[in-house]
Amino acid sequence: MDGWNWITVLLIAVLVLSVLQGAKRGAAGSSRQLLALGLEGAGTAISILLAWRVTQWASPLAGDWLVSLGIVIPSGELNVWQQLYYTFITSLRDFSLMRSAILFVIAYSSIKGLLNRIALPLLNIRLGDAMRSPDQASASQWASAAVGGAIGVATGAVRGLLLIAGLMVVGALFPDSPVSAQAANSPLYRQGAERVITPLTGNMLSRLPVFTQSVQTEMDQILKRKYEVLDAHVPEDVASAALEITAGKETDEEKAKALYQWVGTRVKYDWEKVRLYEEKRIWKEQTPEDTFLTRTGVCIDYSRLYAAMARTVGLDVKVVTGLGSDGRGGTGSHAWNEVYLGEKQTWVPLDSTWVSSGGNWFNPADFYKTHIKEA
Template identity: 55%
Template sequence: MTDITWLKASSINFISIVIVLTFAGSVIQGFFRGGSGSAKHLLSMLVEAFVVIVSMFIAWKGVGLVSPLLQTWLKGQNLQVPSVDISALKQAYYTAITSIRDFPLLRFGVLFLLGYLIVKQFLNLLIDPLIGPWLAHRDPYRERSSSIISSISGGAIGSVAGFARALILIAVLFIYVTLFPHSLIAPYIESSQMYQKGAKEVISPFTGDFIADKAPVFTRAVEQEFTNILQRKYEVLDAKVPGNIVDAAKEVTASGTTDEEKAKLLYKWVGSRVQYDWDKVKLYEEQRIWKEQTPEDTFNTKEGVCIDYSRLYAQMARAVGLDVKVVTGLGYDGQGGYGPHAWNEVYLKESNRWVPLDSTWVASGGNWFNPPNFDQTHIKDA
């Protein structure tokens, strides 16, 4: 049973309830504020919306100019991860800086957020002195003398604000469903009649086919970049390759003359020398205790789980000049399901391509060095 089964089983759609409450809450709030208070609140909302839109536009345009300059500057620093032991703080620093340098979507996101916050703060400083005094001014006598009329007009103004808030909520849900159509909650959101009405009659006509056409491309780009950032973490963590691993890697690949031959020799060596550590798995499953280990620990003890196989393989591959990645995701469990898993991808210069391999599964038999349909048993994290 999934976490949202109980939602689907209910005859009440909670998405619709939240949308209705968003609207109703604004009407009630406007009723108690009165006409003057509601008008001021609505104006405040409109000003805030204006500031947000303008800030986002300026930040978006600014990032287009600043992002390539920042990338060029960071590349000019020739930043290399030290091949020595470094602290966790320095590991985080090198992971963040090199990721911002190498991954355009991450760099765009960081610069956009910083630019938006700076521009928004600047615009607020300009606008607050102009409208602040008017918003703060109140006429208690006038409000008391026409309390019923004021409340009714306040409720009417509140309904406008409520409609805007409900529409913003629907827009956020629309974007989520478009970006993640296969998520567990997406069908439940789409089953809401209130959502359908707002999305089909307001959001869709306004956006046209833009989101539908661009969202899948954007989602795939985000997924790929997120995977690359996860890989960068292990590249930084295991940048230092101990001498005994370097010596072993060179000895194992001594007979290899091409990248593919060297990669296969290491694949067979790691897969046949390291034994799967079932005690480590049991400790985590029963007590939620994770026994962290370095590639050198795996090399010395000859025991580990999939991530340990993959990290050791990556270090040995780098020791002989191969470009390699640690990939995390889901692996087929042989019983119709998938579980957390890790494997590698290695770059072969001769054929100019990345190929997958799974040294953990060597002991299970079969060929797991770039076999056909590898992606049917291995699903990358996204």
């Protein structure tokens, strides 16, 4: 029968079980359960709304305060705890989604806890009573069971709508998943989604994929921040080499080009590292000094070594991640650098990994036809 898939059956089962549960508890017990469910839902909604308001107000203030502290990642060698601290505190300062998420969790937990401690006792609601108290409100057990079952319909409807809302979140985040396809073919799901959830939430759920992409982008930036903290200390051998390579170079562009040529021609691409990751999901982490000493690495290793050497000679440089052309009409994950040229007052891109493939990859006019930055 059209529309009778497992999601339809699940929604009907939730309703039937709620009716049976209500009939078993009777009128008074079911009333208490429904009231408790309503109060819990209202408390959660109020806590989310207030926490969101608090977060909107507090996040910019917290960001400004962290900026005012003037935190700078030390150039000396850091232990594990210091690395974690500087990664966390600078990410908290610079990445608004991370800061807002932490503030929201703190605000929500505090407000919800306050409501549970103050509001519920004042209303004399004890959630356990809904499960344990005998039904004393009706003289007839049959009448009480009938009323309890009717109340169970309302309880089941609330539970079903919560389930539909959860499925809508899954559909928004994973539109091509089997769950989304099954939900779209369920008439009960469509009725609840179109008539109740969508009018209540507006376009909030439809914006979830964009929000999720923003979170993923920020997580990638936090990962790069970890590298910045790790790479802030430049070993003496790497620093000495950078100074030797750029000796006699007067401008930022001359220094940047010299390092680009050196890294690109001295480091060999590590195809074995790629194979281990693609076939066995084993990632061989390495520092810029590891790359300098072994003269092997992949694009992120080239880029981190270039950044470490460039900073040693006073250049402002970034490690950029995104997609790079694979030469066959497709793209793959890639990393490169951007360096600031003071004399030209502009950032320019360069890709030392691709030096061995030929061509000029130091600020060519068509660089971003083959490289796509992360959003």
